[in-house]
Amino acid sequence: MSGIKCIKDSEFVRGNVPMTKEEIRMVSLSKLQADDNSIIFDIGAGTGSVSVNQALNTPKASIFAFERDGEAIDLIEKNIERFGVKNVHIVYGNAPDSFKGVPVPTHAFIGGSGGRLHEIVYELINLNPDIHIVFNGITLENTAAMLDEIREHPEFSGSGIVQLSVSRARKANALHMMQGENPVYIIDMRK
Amino acid sequence: MSGIKCIKDSEFVRGNVPMTKEEIRMVSLSKLQADDNSIIFDIGAGTGSVSVNQALNTPKASIFAFERDGEAIDLIEKNIERFGVKNVHIVYGNAPDSFKGVPVPTHAFIGGSGGRLHEIVYELINLNPDIHIVFNGITLENTAAMLDEIREHPEFSGSGIVQLSVSRARKANALHMMQGENPVYIIDMRK
């Protein structure tokens, strides 16, 4: 059955691991433009929300969720099970070292980089010079670092940068109070 | 082929008609959750960007683009042709009067209401008490009017409200200047 599959934040098993919120996640996946033939790296997979939501939209793609934190790995496993997806493969370890032995990616989502963003982008482009990368930046430093990558790779001429700020209504008595969520830079690096 | 289809703003034929921007459009379509069995009303269709982008994701759904402005109708036709979609039907006239004779909707996107939001929502719920509506508000008055609808229909208990503010990088010399776009309220009215 066709149609965009969107998972509500509250449907995921979460724990204390930070999660890419629904609107940020859906805009990021929309920009990633993966399909059933894609091999997708989800780097810094956290709760696995990006991997699992991508899997629902592309059940035949190969999705690799890279994560170095044990608690997060547990959550990814639980979310894979909860949504019954069959095509998300967890890879434990530090990216980009953990890329070894994994098939060459066509697409990569970078939600976390453990301070090694330059190496990760370098290795992704090394593996596939035509890769399509979507990056989420929540710190000024990482966003600036990704901007450096855009500048160093002018051949990725289709790249774009947006910042998304979402505020969400919370009911307080009968009133709707808008609550600000953290703004996120979404950087789309493509040829 | 599965996968989320996302059209870049620059790919549409646009003219002077205001257009729902990519990020707002994709979050709205994600919340709409239509599939190939859906009958979708796009009310105040403008350039047709929402209808056409939905059509790419659900090529077997029936999509009705309601629009009262002649210039906009032209653009919808051009965008239908440009993207080769077969399942968008243009309905000329003022909503909700123009709903007559059209199949009962399962989903509705409201991008414009011509000052008749209450009548439109009333008629949509009248046609299908289980309808799923996604509304885009760019004026304070229309957003407040949709809030009244949410309040008057507590049976739509899955409803939610977010405001999305997007800023987009524009290159000025070698620098990236962030430019603010208009904030949009996305109201999701569902049971």
Next chain:
Amino acid sequence: MSGIKCIKDSEFVRGNVPMTKEEIRMVSLSKLQADDNSIIFDIGAGTGSVSVNQALNTPKASIFAFERDGEAIDLIEKNIERFGVKNVHIVYGNAPDSFKGVPVPTHAFIGGSGGRLHEIVYELINLNPDIHIVFNGITLENTAAMLDEIREHPEFSGSGIVQLSVSRARKANALHMMQGENPVYIIDMRK
């Protein structure tokens, strides 16, 4: 000594009462344009941050802090003491009933209205048809209600509406993570 006096949020005694944040407060006071001859109502004074910060900028103005919550009254007293201001007078009770016996205002800041916004604005204009009001809206309903006031009083032709979204850097390890605060509508109602 001249110069804009701006108090940091962390300098106030706070407790659990919501506080108008520094940037929202300074923009609101800037729009209020009170001076040493002004009689200023601070309605829904909360922690007293607006009253006290105004008092530092206009030490000879008469400032009346209206508040109905006992815990908040305590905080206002503590903040008056902490900053040594002499011209903030606390008025306990429900606005606008509590306006009785207080001098006629030239300016009013509305930070909270206890669901009685229409009566409050009506009474302020009744007391002084040339009053200058600055309103802070954090719920959609109250913002819509203030919009109704603007519409019903077209003689206040200098009125304006802005929404301010502030995000603030928090240090996480050596990185600066931007954290979204709640967006606030600032409505300036003046002739």
Next chain:
Amino acid sequence: MSGIKCIKDSEFVRGNVPMTKEEIRMVSLSKLQADDNSIIFDIGAGTGSVSVNQALNTPKASIFAFERDGEAIDLIEKNIERFGVKNVHIVYGNAPDSFKGVPVPTHAFIGGSGGRLHEIVYELINLNPDIHIVFNGITLENTAAMLDEIREHPEFSGSGIVQLSVSRARKANALHMMQGENPVYIIDMRK
């Protein structure tokens, strides 16, 4: 007469030179915390809106408006005249070269840096190790560059970073449409 003086954007002579908008300007001046004893550098003064608005609040301070663009210099002169301020001195040339011969600053506002931000900050701290700097960043690159300065000068331990996004109502028929303005980073560098 005491009280915060705030100039509306529409009151300035503007031309084609970009101008710091009212809310950004007032938050920046609030954070600058200059008084009548201050010597204030306004670097990249543009239309002079920051200098002139500061001058109204601190009529005895010495304010130096540094600007390298001839068209902008004209505007600063016109705005000085329009608001009748006596304490804004225009310095033509490229900062920081143009700092020579000017009194040592106590405060600096950086609205533009002509690609020489590091030299400007270095020279400001060289002139006065206790200087208080407020920076406005509208490009990602300049904001990242100022972040580097914060990092290199940990002795400025009172520093803070906020991003302000303002949207402003524009009347379209009888409706208020919110229009996004460009988000600005305000970085406050102080000890």
